[in-house]
Amino acid sequence: xxxxxxxxxxxSILAMVVIFTVLIILIFTIKLLVKLIPYVAPPPxxxxxxxxxxxxxxxxxxxxxxxxxxxIHLGKSPSEFRIVxxxxx
Amino acid sequence: MEFSxxxxxxxxLTTTGFSHLAIGDALMILVACLLIYLAIWKKxxxxxxxxxxxxxxxxxxxxxxxxxxxxxxxxxFFYQGVKHEVLPPLIFLGVGALTDFGPLLANPTTxxxxxxxxxxxxxxxxxxxxxxxxxxxxxxxxxxxxxDGPTSIFIASKLAPHLLAPIAVAAYSYMALVPxxxxxxxxxxxxxxxxxxxxxxxxxxxQTVKILFPVVVTIVCCLMLPGVTPLLGMxxxxxxxxxxxxxARLHETAETHLINIVTILLALAVGSSMTAESFLRIETxxxxxxxxxxxxxxxxxxxxxxxxxCKATGGKVNPLIGSAGVSAVxxxxxxxxxxxxxxxSSNFLLMHxxxxxxxxxxxxxxxxxxxxxxxxxxPPSEPHAAIADIVGTVEPGIxxxxxxxxxxxxxxx
Numbered sequence: 001x002x003x004x005x006x007x008x009x010x011x012s013i014l015a016m017v018v019i020f021t022v023l024i025i026l027i028f029t030i031k032l033l034v035k036l037i038p039y040v041a042p043p044p045x046x047x048x049x050x051x052x053x054x055x056x057x058x059x060x061x062x063x064x065x066x067x068x069x070x071x072i073h074l075g076k077s078p079s080e081f082r083i084v085x086x087x088x089x
Numbered sequence: 090m091e092f093s094x095x096x097x098x099x100x101x102l103t104t105t106g107f108s109h110l111a112i113g114d115a116l117m118i119l120v121a122c123l124l125i126y127l128a129i130w131k132k133x134x135x136x137x138x139x140x141x142x143x144x145x146x147x148x149x150x151x152x153x154x155x156x157x158x159x160x161x162x163x164x165x166f167f168y169q170g171v172k173h174e175v176l177p178p179l180i181f182l183g184v185g186a187l188t189d190f191g192p193l194l195a196n197p198t199t200x201x202x203x204x205x206x207x208x209x210x211x212x213x214x215x216x217x218x219x220x221x222x223x224x225x226x227x228x229x230x231x232x233x234x235x236x237d238g239p240t241s242i243f244i245a246s247k248l249a250p251h252l253l254a255p256i257a258v259a260a261y262s263y264m265a266l267v268p269x270x271x272x273x274x275x276x277x278x279x280x281x282x283x284x285x286x287x288x289x290x291x292x293x294x295x296q297t298v299k300i301l302f303p304v305v306v307t308i309v310c311c312l313m314l315p316g317v318t319p320l321l322g323m324x325x326x327x328x329x330x331x332x333x334x335x336x337a338r339l340h341e342t343a344e345t346h347l348i349n350i351v352t353i354l355l356a357l358a359v360g361s362s363m364t365a366e367s368f369l370r371i372e373t374x375x376x377x378x379x380x381x382x383x384x385x386x387x388x389x390x391x392x393x394x395x396x397x398x399c400k401a402t403g404g405k406v407n408p409l410i411g412s413a414g415v416s417a418v419x420x421x422x423x424x425x426x427x428x429x430x431x432x433x434s435s436n437f438l439l440m441h442x443x444x445x446x447x448x449x450x451x452x453x454x455x456x457x458x459x460x461x462x463x464x465x466x467x468p469p470s471e472p473h474a475a476i477a478d479i480v481g482t483v484e485p486g487i488x489x490x491x492x493x494x495x496x497x498x499x500x501x502x
Contacts, residue, residue: 004218005219007218007224008218010295011224011463014459015211015460016204016207018459019204019452019455019456019459020311021449022310022313023200023448024199024201025276025313026305026309026310026451027200027201030193030305032199033301033302034197034294034295035292035307035414039292039293039295041293080101080334
């Protein structure tokens, strides 16, 4: 096929027009789809963690033990942090 | 049979590869070693350049029967997958299974950036014509700017098979060099203020839309440009495997084992086409230079359109995401993120850049489809490649009769 500068320019312009046309059609199609089928947030999953059903004194002991272990592990004083809740799987 | 030691020794010596090693073969072995070096030690697209380099090495060992043109040779069989356009679409199947079109669906106008980046393809086409290539060859060279290896191989094998090797090597080499090529151009075309623009968080997209998207793209694009159906159809099928949620095994196979196996076959086949006769030519140098131009203009095209979108939206779009429109998933998006975070460390552009990045894949496939529509003239009566050899041996008169009978049979159905 004979190739000339002018032919190449014409092909380029034509091709860019086709590309933009195809992709603009896609844009509108996507927008239509998104409008027709909006995102619905899934219902919140039921909580998987249950609070320990221990007596108050049991929980205090657990907190004390964990606080001490963490304090040793982190190299901090137990007064520098506070455990507010314990849960189990 | 009489045995002569000297005659046998001479015969063995004359049948070694060394005795038939031409300068061209030796140079190509050096090129193969360079590709292997770049792949292993410089990490330039190692998954592709390593098997391409090794395929090149095998193809240039004299008398090894490993070149793509050696009928009956091992790599000749692999090359049939390129010649008959089987392997690139299978790569696209895997790419589709790996690609999340969510960012594109959340901000569909970024498709325009994927379209704008294709300007590099056409500027390169014009450059290639000026350098003396014909229109088919120029199209195959221009598509390097699409920064999509399988698309480049697909178009080269269709429009300019004699240029397949340099086009494939240029495409994959420059894709590996995206982190080096793009940042200077990005900084040249954007201001510091523009690079600091923070974009709004992308909205979530319904899973149903994600499922419908590949079907809609296939219908719209393949009806417009049927020539691109093998590529785009496979890309969208792979994505449908991913999003449908009912084909987990197919999705897993497509995104892992299949794409890996096909990559090995495709890269070896491309490497086997890198013989001295096809590669050591002045055209190769021209293609290497044009490939660099293609990447640079594609990046600039995306950035300029990004700036236009930035102005049009009142500064809501960071122009840096435009450079990701060159495809090269996900490397180009990562470069946008890197340049954006260099300007402002709290700027996260990665997900925003993924939109134009995957749009670039569609854009380059559409550009390929335009080339096939314009220059890939295949008469409707042409037999399928699988039976071409059989039909080709029949006398022309009988072929006409077969066509007429086939036409009557089709009409009666």
